[in-house]
Amino acid sequence: MAAEFRKCPTTGLMVHLPAQALIKINAVTSIVFLLIGGILALTLIFTRWQAVHLLPPDLFYRFLTLHGIAMLFAWIVYFEVAVLYFTSAVLLNSRLAAPWAGWLGYVLMTVGALMTTVAILAGNSDVMFTSYVPLKASPLYYLGIVLFAVGAIIACVLFFATLAVAKHEKTYEGSVPLVTYGAAAAAIIAIGTLAHGAIFYIPTGLWAAGVIPMMDPEAYRLLFWGFGHSTQQINVAAMIACWYALATLTVGAQPVSEKFSRTAFVLYALFINVASEHHLLWDPGISSAHKMWNTSYVLHLAVLASMMHAFSVPACVEVALRKKGYTKGLFEWLKKAPWGNPSFSTLIFSVAGFGFLGGITGIMYGTEQLNILGHNSLRVPGHFHATVVIGTSMAFMGLTYYVLPLIFQREVMFPTAAKLQPYFYGVGMWTVSIAMMFVGSFGVPRRHWDITLADAPFQYSFGPTVDLGMAITALGAVLALIGGAMFCIIAVATVLAGKKVNQ
Amino acid sequence: MSELKEEHRPKGTLVLVYFFLAVMVIYYWLSWKWLSELWLFG
Numbered sequence: 001m002a003a004e005f006r007k008c009p010t011t012g013l014m015v016h017l018p019a020q021a022l023i024k025i026n027a028v029t030s031i032v033f034l035l036i037g038g039i040l041a042l043t044l045i046f047t048r049w050q051a052v053h054l055l056p057p058d059l060f061y062r063f064l065t066l067h068g069i070a071m072l073f074a075w076i077v078y079f080e081v082a083v084l085y086f087t088s089a090v091l092l093n094s095r096l097a098a099p100w101a102g103w104l105g106y107v108l109m110t111v112g113a114l115m116t117t118v119a120i121l122a123g124n125s126d127v128m129f130t131s132y133v134p135l136k137a138s139p140l141y142y143l144g145i146v147l148f149a150v151g152a153i154i155a156c157v158l159f160f161a162t163l164a165v166a167k168h169e170k171t172y173e174g175s176v177p178l179v180t181y182g183a184a185a186a187a188i189i190a191i192g193t194l195a196h197g198a199i200f201y202i203p204t205g206l207w208a209a210g211v212i213p214m215m216d217p218e219a220y221r222l223l224f225w226g227f228g229h230s231t232q233q234i235n236v237a238a239m240i241a242c243w244y245a246l247a248t249l250t251v252g253a254q255p256v257s258e259k260f261s262r263t264a265f266v267l268y269a270l271f272i273n274v275a276s277e278h279h280l281l282w283d284p285g286i287s288s289a290h291k292m293w294n295t296s297y298v299l300h301l302a303v304l305a306s307m308m309h310a311f312s313v314p315a316c317v318e319v320a321l322r323k324k325g326y327t328k329g330l331f332e333w334l335k336k337a338p339w340g341n342p343s344f345s346t347l348i349f350s351v352a353g354f355g356f357l358g359g360i361t362g363i364m365y366g367t368e369q370l371n372i373l374g375h376n377s378l379r380v381p382g383h384f385h386a387t388v389v390i391g392t393s394m395a396f397m398g399l400t401y402y403v404l405p406l407i408f409q410r411e412v413m414f415p416t417a418a419k420l421q422p423y424f425y426g427v428g429m430w431t432v433s434i435a436m437m438f439v440g441s442f443g444v445p446r447r448h449w450d451i452t453l454a455d456a457p458f459q460y461s462f463g464p465t466v467d468l469g470m471a472i473t474a475l476g477a478v479l480a481l482i483g484g485a486m487f488c489i490i491a492v493a494t495v496l497a498g499k500k501v502n503q
Numbered sequence: 504m505s506e507l508k509e510e511h512r513p514k515g516t517l518v519l520v521y522f523f524l525a526v527m528v529i530y531y532w533l534s535w536k537w538l539s540e541l542w543l544f545g
Contacts, residue, residue, distance in 0.1 A: 256513065311520050315513035327510040330518055360527045370534045373541065441537075 004095065008406060009502065014171075015407070018099035019089035023082045023407050024495075025106060027400070030078035031491050033113070034393075037070035038484040045432075045477040049470040050452055057449045061126040064447065066117065068129025072231065072388065073145070074113050077152050079396045080186065080238045081105070084159040086407070087183040087241065092176065094166035097158055105154035112147030115140050128447060130228065133204065133220040142205030149194045149201070156187040156194075178255050178262065179248075182241030185265040186234050192273050193230035199223055218285035222277075229276040232384070235392040236306070237268050239354070242395040243313045243347060249402050250344040251337070253320035261312050267305035275299035278366035282375055288368070295366050303363060310355045317347075342418045346398030349426035353390030357433050358383060376447075379440030386433040389480075394426060397487050404491065410498030414490050421490065425483025431476025439469035 005014045040063045046054040055063065089096045096102060118140065119125040125137035163184065166172060176184070200223035206212045244261070247253035255261045277294040280286055321333035338344045361383040364370050374380060404412050412418055444451055444466055453460055 310523070311516065314519060315516040318513040318516045319507065319511055322511045322513075330515040333515060355523060356526060360523075360530055363527065364530060364534050367534075370538060373534060373538055 010406060013090055014093045016089045016095045018102075019085050019096040020407055022096065022099065022102040022106065023085050023090075023403070026078045026082040026085070027403060027407075028495065029106075029110065030075050030082065030396075031400075031488055033070045033074035033078065034484065035488045037067050037075055038481055038488075040064075040067040040070065042477055042481050045474050047449065048451075049474045050450075050467065051471065052474070053450070055449075058123070058126065060449045061128065061447075062120060062123065065126055065128050066120045069113075069116055069120065069145075072129060073116075073148060076235055076388070076392060076396070077148070077231075078109065080190075080234060081109075081152065081155040082403070083238055083242065083396075083399070084155055084183055084187060085162075086403070087177075087180040088159050088162035088166070090407075091180050092163070092166040092172045094162055094169065094171040097161035097165045101154055101158045101161075105151040105158065108151030108154065109148045110151075112144040112149075112151060115144030115147065117144075119144060130224060131204070132224070133207075133215040133217045136208050139205050139209040142201045142208060146198060146201050146205065149197045153191060153194045156190050159183070159187050175258075178258060179241045179245045181262055182237055182244060182265050185269045186237035186241065188269045189230060189237055189273055190234045193227055193234060196223055196226035196230065200227070218283060221280060221283060222286070225276040225279040226273070229279060230273045232388060233268065233272040233302075235388060236272070237265065239350070239392040239395040240265075240309045240313070242399045243309070243351060244316075246343050246347040246395065246398050246402075247313055247317050247320070250341055250347065251317055251320045251324075253316040256312060256315045256319060260308060264305040264308035264312070267301055267308075270301070271298050272302040272305070275302050275366075278371070281366075281368050281371040292368055295368060299366050303359070306355075306359055310351065310359070313347075313351055340419050342422050343398040343401045345419075345422040345426070346394045346401075349422055349430075350391050350394040350398065353386050353394070353426070353430060353433070357430070357437075358387030358391055361437060362387065374437075374440055376445060377440035378436045378444045378446050381446050382433050382436030382438075382440055385429065385436065390426065390429045390433060394422065394429075397422070397425070400487075400491055404494045404498065405501050408495055408498070409501045410494045411501055412490065413493045413498050417486050418490050421483050421486040423483075424486060425480055428476045428478070428480030428483055432473055432480060433476075435469050435473040435476060439466050439473070442466050442469075444470075 004017050006017060006020075007013075008015055043054055043063055044060065044067060046052045047060050085096060085102065088094065116125075119138040120141065122138065125141040127135040127137045127141070131137055131141070163176065163180070175181070200220055203212055204215055204220065207215045244255065275294060275298045277286065277291055278299060281291055281295065317337070318333050321337060326333040326336045337348075361379070365374055365380065365383055401412055401418065404410055439462075440446070442462055442465065444462060451462060451466075
C-alpha cells in the first residue's frame, strides 16, 4: 500500500498515486477544452461585431453551441472533478476509494463529450447550450451529455466514498478542512443538478429519435434550468473552495471564522439549486407568486452565502498580510500583497469580478420586475461571463499554478509570462463583460447573428454607440484570448517539458 | 475575530464591503429608475 503513496516535499501531504494520475488526466483534458472554447469565443465575438461579421449564420450557431458545451460543461466540470479528487484524497492524506471508478467516470465523460462535439460539428445540432424544445438536435447530442453527466456523478460518488474511507482509516484529525467542506457542498449540489439533467435529457433524446411524440416546452425549460443554472452553482461552490485554498497557498491565510464560512456553504447546498427560476421570469407557464417566492426569497438566501464569502475571503487575506507587518492605514496590506504571484492576482480578479460585476448584476437580473430591462439582451452574457469566466475560470487558473508543482511535480515554465497572464486575461474579460452589459442596455439581443437585421422584414439601427461597444467587446476578447493562450501554453509546456521539482 | 490584535483586524475589508454595498444600492436604484422610464412612469 505504501508504494502507492508519495510524500509531497512542499506540503508534507501523502499523495495517493492513482488519485494523482486521475487529477492529472482530468486537469489536462479540461485545459484542452478551454483552448477549443476560447478559440471559438473569438470567432463568435468577431461575428457579433458587425464591422467584421466573420462567420456565416450556420457556423455562428454551430460554434456558439460548441462554445457553450466546451466551456460550461467540459472545461469546468473536468477541472472540478480534479478538484474533488485533490480535496478528498490529497488534502485528507487518504487513498482514493476506488480508482477504477474514477477511470470509468473519466471514460464516460470523455466519450460523452466527444459524442456531443461530433453531433454539433456534423451540423445537425445547432441548438445552442440551452437546446430549448422544439429545437431538435441529433439524438447523439443528448446521449453524449447524459454519458458525460453519468461520468461526473460517478466522480461525485467517488469523492464521498473517499471522505468515508479517510474518516474510517483516520487519515486526518478533527473536521475536514474548509476547502474539502466547500468541495463537498459543490458535490452535493452536483448530484441534484446532474439528476435534473438525466430527467429531461433522456426523454428529450428519445423525442429527437422519434420514440416520444412530443416534449412540453415549459416543462423542458423548468427542468433544464434545474440543471443549467445549477451547473453554475457547482462552479460557484467549487470556485469559493478554490478561493480559500488560494488564500492559504499564496499568503498563508486562515479563515477568520470557520463556522461562518461553513454556514455559508450550507446555505448554498440548501438554497442555490432551488433558485434557478430566475431564467423563467418571463415564461407564462409559471405563476408570478411562485417566481417571486423562488427568486426574491430563496435566491436571496443563496446570495447571502455569496456575500458571507465575499467578506470572509478578503478578510482572511487581510488578516494574514497584517500579521506579516503590513498594518499601516487601511490598505497597506493590499499595496504590499504579492501581486507578482499569478495565483494571488487571479484570486483578486476572481473575487472582485464575481462580486462587483457578476454578483450585483445577478441580483438585478434575478428580480422579476427588473429582469425585463435586460431579458435576452447581451446584458445576460455580460453577467455570466463575469461569474463563470472571471470568477470560476480565473480561480481554477490560479489553482493550476499550484497544481503544476504539487501534483505534476514540475516547475512552472515561463515565470514572467505566468506573472503577466492573469492581467491579460483579467483585464480582457472585465472589458468583455462590462462592454456586453453596456450594449445590452441598449437592447442588443444575445445569440443574434446579425443585429443590423439585414434580411428581416423590418429594419432597426442600434447606432454608433453600440458599434463602439461591440468593438470594445472584441478588443477585450483579443486581450482575453492572449491571456488564455498564455495560460494554456504555460500549463502544457510545464506538463510536457517543465523541470522536475525534486531534481 | 475577537481574538485578533487591534492592528490585525480586517478594517480595510470592511471599507471594501461598504463600498460594494454602496455600488449595489446605486445600481439597484438606477435599475428601478430605468424601468420607470421604460414603462413611462417616470
